[in-house]
Amino acid sequence: MTKKEILVLEDLLGSNKKIAADIRNQLSKKGILAVNLLSSPGAGKTMLLEKLSEVLKPDYKMAVIEGDIETERDAERIRAKGIPAWQIMTGGACHLEAKMIGRLFPDIPADLDFLFIENVGNLVCPASFDLGEHLRCVLLSTPEGDDKPKKYPKAFITSDSLIISKSDLVSILPFDIERVSKEALEMNPRLEIFVLSSLNGDGIKELSDYFIQALHKLRSDHA
Amino acid sequence: MHELSLITNLFDILEKQANDKNAKKIVHVKLQVGVLSGAVPELLESAFDIYKKDTIAREAAITIEKVPLKMDCKDCKAELISNDYILTCSQCGSSNLKTIAGTELILEKIELEI
Ligand SMILES: Nc1nc2c(ncn2[C@@H]2O[C@H](COP(=O)(O)OP(=O)(O)OP(=O)(O)O)[C@@H](O)[C@H]2O)c(=O)[nH]1
Numbered sequence A: 001m002t003k004k005e006i007l008v009l010e011d012l013l014g015s016n017k018k019i020a021a022d023i024r025n026q027l028s029k030k031g032i033l034a035v036n037l038l039s040s041p042g043a044g045k046t047m048l049l050e051k052l053s054e055v056l057k058p059d060y061k062m063a064v065i066e067g068d069i070e071t072e073r074d075a076e077r078i079r080a081k082g083i084p085a086w087q088i089m090t091g092g093a094c095h096l097e098a099k100m101i102g103r104l105f106p107d108i109p110a111d112l113d114f115l116f117i118e119n120v121g122n123l124v125c126p127a128s129f130d131l132g133e134h135l136r137c138v139l140l141s142t143p144e145g146d147d148k149p150k151k152y153p154k155a156f157i158t159s160d161s162l163i164i165s166k167s168d169l170v171s172i173l174p175f176d177i178e179r180v181s182k183e184a185l186e187m188n189p190r191l192e193i194f195v196l197s198s199l200n201g202d203g204i205k206e207l208s209d210y211f212i213q214a215l216h217k218l219r220s221d222h223a
Numbered sequence B: 001m002h003e004l005s006l007i008t009n010l011f012d013i014l015e016k017q018a019n020d021k022n023a024k025k026i027v028h029v030k031l032q033v034g035v036l037s038g039a040v041p042e043l044l045e046s047a048f049d050i051y052k053k054d055t056i057a058r059e060a061a062i063t064i065e066k067v068p069l070k071m072d073c074k075d076c077k078a079e080l081i082s083n084d085y086i087l088t089c090s091q092c093g094s095s096n097l098k099t100i101a102g103t104e105l106i107l108e109k110i111e112l113e114i
């Protein structure tokens, strides 16, 4: 019997990264912009998608992948808006992985403009898994408190934009939008920040314009 | 708790390595885990010990090296090292920093019996 030491140097997330890169590449070629929405449970991801669908639907084709531990509820809410939606039930897993998106790939229509992916409500684990998205957006709702970026750094560091949601409640909460924006920008200077309410519609147009712009950029980059 | 899913990936790599090398068993596994990797070393260890039963690594010990966050200041060129997320350069106050290490999640090496 001989003992042997072997240098491996392999990334534990390597297989996820590879699948994600492949998904991103295929979506880019089709001209579909994929957006990964991250937040703690109940920050307003589904309601934002419901609201966005109203703004985007007249001119753009969108679809939604919903990630939840259990139930079809979120996908049903999206379908009720006339938007195609697939529900991934992770059965306990606290995050989506690229291979789960990959399995749905054959069903995704090639003529889409936007593919939104609502991750499992969790501000920690989903941040480690690239799903092949072009844009990662982290939602922070005003009732959660303005001290979150530093407490959950990875979600904020790895995102392209920060969406401060439920802005309609800010007048009755001790939530300082400037403080949270400053802290988040110090951690990640490339963050684009949006403040919005899916209840009264404030800020929804700005966010949808941002997605539309990103879609045009993606298409001109891959033309 | 996504550590179990990371350990599942680890075992995919371990089984492939053991196969390639015709190993009888794996006796030691060494990981490098950055402070900003998003994974908790203690949870990785627990998940490893649960998962290893009935595998080629059932007798294996695991060692996890925690890699601190290392950043370079792009303005004053200082090298900053910390176990926390660094927002600004301690030398010049700049927030123009580049991450050099601390996000990795790597199987560094294994010890086999052949
Ligand atoms: N006041 C206010 N409430 C909102 C807003 N957006 C969402 N809500 C409420 O917040 C709750 C959670 O909203 P969801 O859209 O289901 O949140 P989610 O992030 O999809 O939740 P999970 O999928 O369970 O993680 C619901 O009761 C919504 O009505 C908003 O802009 N303002």
Ligand SMILES: [Mg+2]
Residues within 6 Å of the ligand: A045, A046, A047, A074, A118
């Ligand atoms: Mg939801």
Ligand SMILES: [Zn+2]
Residues within 6 Å of the ligand: B073, B074, B075, B076, B077, B078, B089, B090, B091, B092, B093, B094
């Ligand atoms: Zn400096």
